[in-house]
Amino acid sequence: MENKKIELIRLLSQADGKPISGEQIGRKLEISRTMVWKYIQSLQSQGYSIISSPGKGYILNSVPDFLLPELVQAGLETDILGKDIRHFMELESTNDYAKTIAKDTTEGTVVVAEVQKKGRGRRGFDWVSPHGGVWISIVLKPSIVSADASRLTLVGGLAVVDSLKSIGLTPSLKWPNDVLVNGKKICGILTEMEAEIDRVEYIVLGMGINLNFNTEMLPEEIRDGSTTISDELGTYVDRLEFVRSLLYNLEQYYVHFKTQPFEELMERWIDSSDTIGRKVRIVTPSKMVDGRAIGISPSGGLLLQKNNGSTEEILSGRCIY
Numbered sequence: 001m002e003n004k005k006i007e008l009i010r011l012l013s014q015a016d017g018k019p020i021s022g023e024q025i026g027r028k029l030e031i032s033r034t035m036v037w038k039y040i041q042s043l044q045s046q047g048y049s050i051i052s053s054p055g056k057g058y059i060l061n062s063v064p065d066f067l068l069p070e071l072v073q074a075g076l077e078t079d080i081l082g083k084d085i086r087h088f089m090e091l092e093s094t095n096d097y098a099k100t101i102a103k104d105t106t107e108g109t110v111v112v113a114e115v116q117k118k119g120r121g122r123r124g125f126d127w128v129s130p131h132g133g134v135w136i137s138i139v140l141k142p143s144i145v146s147a148d149a150s151r152l153t154l155v156g157g158l159a160v161v162d163s164l165k166s167i168g169l170t171p172s173l174k175w176p177n178d179v180l181v182n183g184k185k186i187c188g189i190l191t192e193m194e195a196e197i198d199r200v201e202y203i204v205l206g207m208g209i210n211l212n213f214n215t216e217m218l219p220e221e222i223r224d225g226s227t228t229i230s231d232e233l234g235t236y237v238d239r240l241e242f243v244r245s246l247l248y249n250l251e252q253y254y255v256h257f258k259t260q261p262f263e264e265l266m267e268r269w270i271d272s273s274d275t276i277g278r279k280v281r282i283v284t285p286s287k288m289v290d291g292r293a294i295g296i297s298p299s300g301g302l303l304l305q306k307n308n309g310s311t312e313e314i315l316s317g318r319c320i321y
């Protein structure tokens with residue numbers, strides 16, 4: 001059922017506003033005209049505006065502004081990510097949900113919600129997630145040791161950077177998990193995992209991208225340091241296209257991550273970095289260290305040249321500058 005629906009949407013979208021007859025659709029999809037009509041009705045009930053022009057056929061007028069699996073998949077050019085997409089109008093947290101299904105689901109499964117009621121940021125902070133954003137979690141099952149899991153946060157950041165560049169923005173990366181535009185946070189990444197001592201069972205890569213909503217929707221205390229894509233561009237962007245681009249870019253980097261040495265991705269991260277070269281303060285639950293960020297370590301940590309001249313690898317912490 002779902003595959004035929006995806007094919008039908010693809011067919012109608014490719015027609016560029018010209019009608020396609022029930023007979024043509026039936027032939028292409030290898031289903032009866034009655035079934036075509038059933039699929040059309042089902043799509044209409046989901047919010048698709050499909051005009052039925054007597055004697056001519058069906059025209060797709062508009063699609064709902066939801067990240068529905070069949071819409072994302074209709075133009076998705078990936079082999080691993082997004083083959084299984086779980087979409088929710090509302091969820092407490094896509095990361096939390098993804099963790100409940102991760103063990104029994106295939107690598108690349110995507111969980112996406114229009115709104116999150118209890119979106120989570122790093123260090124237990126809330127992540128405010130109104131309609132218009134992209135709140136997404138991706139289940140990954142790489143053969144890595146848990147010490148290397150933070151590399152995937154960097155991989156996720158690289159994918160977001162490419163997708164933001166493709167819509168005309170100039171993003172940069174703040175270690176460990178922020179993507180900035182004009183010095184303000186536009187995306188946060190929350191990487192969580194289930195692991196045994198020597199082996200990661202799964203990773204949930206959660207990304208929150210402030211897309212089509214106004215910064216005014218965010219709590220006052222974070223408003224000044226945050227921005228959204230629509231505020232930066234002064235216009236709304238196609239969320240579906242953005243998600244497809246994000247999954248595509250993430251897959252490219254993920255395949256690279258699994259098959260090539262990590263150094264190249266580290267260099268790429270450094271090229272887009274806002275952090276490297278800066279004087280920073282790192283705050284961890286147990287200490288506070290000042291110094292200059294001079295690089296990224298092989299496990300995705302920050303290399304900090306401390307004020308006494310020695311270098312320390314910081315594996316996690318809050319980076320302030």
Ligand code: BTN
Nearest residue numbers: 093095119120121122188206208
């Ligand atoms: C941060 O910068 O603190 C990380 C924010 C991560 C937010 C995303 S939104 C999708 C996924 N689900 C969550 O509950 N959190 C992540």
